[in-house]
Amino acid sequence: MKALDEAYLEDAIEECRLFAANGEVLSNLPGLNQTNQNHLGATIIKLDGETVSAGDCHDTITLQSCSKIISLLLALNDYGKERVFQTVGMEPMQDFFNSISHLEMYEDQKPMNPMINAGAIAVASLIKGKSVEDRLERIIELLKKITDKEEIVMNKEVYEAEKQSGSRNRALAYFMKSTGTLVTNVEEALDLYFRFNAIEVDCYDLAKIALFFARGGVLPNSDEKIISARHLRTIEAIMMTSGMYNESGRFAVEAGFPCKSGVSGGIVGVVPNRMGIGVIGPAIDKKGNSTAGGALIRKLSLDFKLNLFEIDHLS
Numbered sequence: 111m112k113a114l115d116e117a118y119l120e121d122a123i124e125e126c127r128l129f130a131a132n133g134e135v136l137s138n139l140p141g142l143n144q145t146n147q148n149h150l151g152a153t154i155i156k157l158d159g160e161t162v163s164a165g166d167c168h169d170t171i172t173l174q175s176c177s178k179i180i181s182l183l184l185a186l187n188d189y190g191k192e193r194v195f196q197t198v199g200m201e202p203m204q205d206f207f208n209s210i211s212h213l214e215m216y217e218d219q220k221p222m223n224p225m226i227n228a229g230a231i232a233v234a235s236l237i238k239g240k241s242v243e244d245r246l247e248r249i250i251e252l253l254k255k256i257t258d259k260e261e262i263v264m265n266k267e268v269y270e271a272e273k274q275s276g277s278r279n280r281a282l283a284y285f286m287k288s289t290g291t292l293v294t295n296v297e298e299a300l301d302l303y304f305r306f307n308a309i310e311v312d313c314y315d316l317a318k319i320a321l322f323f324a325r326g327g328v329l330p331n332s333d334e335k336i337i338s339a340r341h342l343r344t345i346e347a348i349m350m351t352s353g354m355y356n357e358s359g360r361f362a363v364e365a366g367f368p369c370k371s372g373v374s375g376g377i378v379g380v381v382p383n384r385m386g387i388g389v390i391g392p393a394i395d396k397k398g399n400s401t402a403g404g405a406l407i408r409k410l411s412l413d414f415k416l417n418l419f420e421i422d423h424l425s
């Protein structure tokens with residue numbers, strides 16, 4: 111097997127960068143524009159802490175949908191599995207990530223899973239705290255611990271822009287209010303959701319988040335376990351089935367490990383017991399996934415046998 115070192119990653123990124131041509135950078139997010147079209151960066155942190163970075167790995171983006179795994183983490187911690195999944199399902203879906211129609215189609219009218227917008231807004235309503243600021247602070251503090259960084263900030267400009275253009279998310283939230291799925295203050299749940307999306311990260315942060323999952327909830331540089339491994343397993347299973355929007359099946363087959371993407375081009379890739387992968391490639395496809403980033407995830411899986419369903423002696 112090849113060595114997963116900087117030279118390998120640099121070459122792999124150059125190869126996968128070509129796939130950026132198949133995607134487009136979302137133009138309504140402040141800070142992202144066509145100059146980011148061909149950017150691709152990655153950081154991989156192995157279980158022993160060895161870190162490999164290459165490409166445009168110092169670019170920063172906002173967490174967007176990758177935040178959905180962190181808010182789910184807190185909600186599970188705050189309320190436990192039973193209560194959380196009374197409000198949101200855990201099934202994959204066919205519809206686009208901002209679908210409204212599915213809310214009306216099923217009897218219990220709750221969002222299919224926590225990785226789509228409706229589900230994440232419902233999850234945001236389950237984060238404990240005195241105020242929206244207080245709840246955001248809890249997420250930021252958790253992220254600081256997970257990434258071992260002193261500063262994690264929310265991008266105000268992105269937050270304001272998403273709030274301004276958030277009619278679709280508002281519609282999802284108010285629909286859920288009308289059906290009784292969302293029982294707390296709707297505007298607060300939405301506000302928190304917009305703030306989560308706007309938290310700034312780079313490849314290293316995404317890799318650290320992934321590593322936290324891959325190590326079963328143990329903090330970096332310590333043995334302190336802050337989230338139960340049971341909750342992490344639940345989230346990883348949902349990432350595997352729904353984390354890449356309506357392309358999750360393809361990623362389950364072709365990568366074979368849990369991933370979560372965001373529309374700003376980030377991907378968190380969790381290889382349990384082996385490594386955490388953070389990728390940023392802002393050109394995304396129609397389904398919301400980074401085209402070059404997705405290619406890199408698939409290549410890493412093939413080259414290093416990361417597929418969880420791999421059976422050594424048969425490959």
Ligand code: GLU
Pocket residue numbers: 173174175176207208227272279307371372373374398
């Ligand atoms: N800002 C996006 C939205 O709420 C986030 C979605 C995503 O990354 O998938 O529509």
